[in-house]
Amino acid sequence: MRKVFASAGAAAAFFASTAPLLAQADPWQTRFQPAATDMMRQIAWFELYTLWFIVPITLLVLALLAYCIWKFRESANPTPSRTSHNTLIEVIWTIGPVIILLFIAIPSFQLLTAQYTPPEEAKLTLKATGNQWNWDYEYQLEEPLSFNSALLPDADRATAGKEDRAAYPRLLAVDNEVVVPVNTTVRVLVTASDVMHAFAMPAFGVKTDAVPGRINEIWFKAEKEGLYYGQCSELCGKDHAFMPIAIRVVTEEQYNTWLTAAKADLPGANRALMAAIDGANKVASAGN
Incomplete structure (x- = not known):
């Protein structure tokens, strides 16, 4: 099998x-x-x-x-069968x-x-904490990186450089995406700070409840670079539908560059990463 x-x-x-x-x-x-x-x-x-x-x-x-x-x-059959x-x-x-x-x-x-059995030891551990109605992320490294990720308001799209509705769709785009390297096993520790939430990323095949006072562990190994969207999948209050999850999968080099810059300036690191990805895509398209 x-x-x-x-x-x-x-x-x-x-x-x-x-x-x-x-x-x-x-x-x-x-x-x-x-x-x-x-x-x-x-x-x-x-x-x-x-x-x-x-x-x-x-x-x-x-x-x-x-x-x-x-x-x-x-x-x-006016007279029904009596077979027992x-x-x-x-x-x-x-x-x-x-x-x-x-x-x-x-x-x-x-x-x-x-x-529940990763093929190898995780190279990156990420903690995701669900809040009403956003996510806190912590990269558990020697020098931890923490930030909040929330639904991107339409008024902030231009400032964030995310006006492309195809790549950053309504009700799914966030202000700060999680960034992970491609072909890397990532452990995600999922919990919540207030009520029950659920961390779900359909393209990765992962979904687990975020329960206050408890940590659930999942893992994934993304094999293709790109921007992937999920959502909270546990009814958690009036803004449950406005609690997206966004994970950007990039090359190892792009991840390391982003991580170094993000520790000092997260918005600037995100913009630089987006510019690098857009530039690489344009070069690839021109080459084809």
């Missing part, structure tokens, strides 16, 4: 290579956001895998119900579901184990 996961992940990685460097919720979206981690690809595979069981079972039950309604209607049991049918509907559940349970347990 692990080989199946690996093959599916490799195939998904090939097709994901053409995905945009931006993951966010889209209007009328019916599928997952583009996967940015191997874990998310496994989750997407498992969802499709379970549909091969769910859809036929649903259609079978629907067909059986329709048949019974038609076959055993009162006009066709049927051994063969009872054996089939007992053993059949057990087998199906085994086919679902084994890869499910493997996926659950993988979600």
